[in-house]
Amino acid sequence: MRIQSPEVSLLRATFESRLKNRPRRVLGCFTALVLATLAVTGSIAVAQAPPAPQAPQSRFTVVLDAAHGGDDTGGHFKNGQLEKSLTLAFTTKLRSLLAARGINVVTTRDSDATVDDNHRIEVANHAQALACLSLHAAESGSGVHLFASSLSPAPTAHLYPWKTAQAVWVTRSLALTGDLNSALQHASVAVTLGRTALPTLDSMACPAVAIEISPERIPESATIKSAVDDPGYQTRVAEAIAAALLVWRSEAHQP
Ligand SMILES: [Zn+2]
Secondary structure, X not given: OOOOHHHHHHHHHHHHHHHHOOOXXXXXXXXXXXXXXXXXXXXXXXXXXXXXXXXXXXXXXXXEEXXXXXXXXXXXXXXXXXXXXXXXXXXXXXXXXXXXXXXXXXXXXXXXXXXXXXXXXXXXXXXXXXXXXXXXXXXXXXXXXXXXXXXXXXOOOOOOOHHHHHXXXXXXXXXXXXXXXHHHHHOOOOEEEEEEOOHHHHHOOOXXXXXXXXXXXOOOOOOEEEOOOOHHHHHHHHHHHXXXXXXXXXXXXXX
């Protein structure tokens, strides 16, 4: 099933209903920024074979955007950790896993630096990447939240507005979300899927997904099984993302 406009009302109702039924859940910093979020649990296959807006690049490049940094701390965790540090640590781990698999990685930051949205977008859009992942972390929620842009798909065009560049790519972003969802569920990680309006995501001219990592919780309870900074949990999530990108690479290079 594809998440498209006829289903928007239903999905919104489903998501709002789920939120009402989860009183203990407080939205994370990334989620709080969302202007319009439509989410369903991860059992839904997200996309079908998308059209390719551009010819595949000769080398498969992935952009990793560690959200926040420097003056922008992101969320504050109860144990004193800051989201900006967690996203950087996770990005570093994921970059190393991808490099070991022969995937070229471009990052928007490699240190605790303040990076504005425009710089992140410029890095992503100059990399000619076949996947752009913006990484967040939250203390609330459970498992991994995958967000694709809520922009409606637009036909391929050589020129398109900067702020809505993702419209040309969003169908492929949904397909990438599907691969990530499959790999994470295969690794027994709970997944929540959503659509969102986020400036960085909406401006990216590449298949783009925002990934928010929350603690792993025991089903039907709020008890944390693995915190976001749990090395084993981080590795499991990172390896699942790497596996999904290998699948994505094979799909992206098909004619
Ligand atoms: Zn965030």
